[in-house]
Amino acid sequence: MPKKEQDKVHTWPYLTRLEFLCVLIVMIILTVWSIGIDAPLEEQADPTKTPNPSKAPWYFLGLQEMLVYFDPWIAGVVLPSLIIIGLMVIPYVDINPKGNGYYCFRDRIFEISTFLFGFVVLWVMLIIVGVFIRGPGWNLFWPWDKWDPHKVVALTNVDLPYWGPFGWLGRKISWLENPKVFGVEIIGMLAVGAWYFLGVLYYIWRRNTRVIKALGLVRYSIVAFLFLTMLALPMKMFLRLAFNIKYIWVTPWFN
Incomplete structure (x- = not known):
């Protein structure tokens, strides 16, 4: 068998088997996590008492964190629109014929690195900061710091x-x-x-x-x-x- 043919494997069962195992592992982790960590509902909303900090759902905290650094119409309209447009134009600006139908980081270093930087390093990082680092007054608190609602940052x-x-x-x-x-x-x-x-x-x-x-x-x-x-x-x-x-x-x- 030629060497090029030896480098290829069938999707079934090799890839699908690994994907199925990954799904099982993630389900087990999420199940144990949901059982071990309590996530109670908060008290009934009171219009006279605003929670501090007032946070959006975790999947929107990236946008809320961007409001710290940009004007609201840029953080809430322009940048999300550019993200959607950028994802839409990928098939039209991608000229690299390699990597079609198979996974190979070496053949798509720039494409994969750019996506990982934009999604993992930027977007996921903003969500993590919004969930764990932003405290009362939307001030920055390290994970080991106590959330002091009276903290004033000059x-x-x-x-x-x-x-x-x-x-x-x-x-x-x-x-x-x-x-x-x-x-x-x-x-x-x-x-x-x-x-x-x-x-x-x-x-x-x-x-x-x-x-x-x-x-x-x-x-x-x-x-x-x-x-x-x-x-x-x-x-x-x-x-x-x-x-x-x-x-x-x-x-x-x-x-």
Whole structure:
């Protein structure tokens, strides 16, 4: 038998047997977990007493956590829409013929790594933070900390146009502070534009490679935009947690 034929196995019984065993193991774990850990219902809802913290169901806590770092219409509308659109366009921008009908990480390193980073590292991490780390007042508590409802964290969150050297620029140029003039939003617009311009620079640098040529300009633009948008989430989280930067692009005439 040729070597290539020896590397292949039938779906039945090899793959289905492993999948069935995985299903049994997960069912056993969930059954033991549900028996051993009590999950009582809370008391009847009282409109005069709001729970602190007031959390969404666990599967929506990723969106609720994103509200800390983004404007509500971005965290609640734009980013979820881009996630759905990104999943829809995958078949149209995927030019890798390998991995069709079989599982192989080596042949799809970028595709699988990108999905795992976006789903496990970002989305699941946001849910874990919302469930276990966010406490009263939506403050951050380590797992070993006691949830103190009276905890007060002194934070001064500022928008990028008013932070550091940009704040000095805004004070020096008075028209940047006028919400009726196209001024203060220029700083954020340039910052966002510079972030997405990284995709242009990468295209110029690697345009002669086989992958970029196969993608073409249109498909590359879509992939680069979605990829940089995904990376913008951890970048914005870092800026908020490290430098207390609330918003990057401020549009006072819009919101």
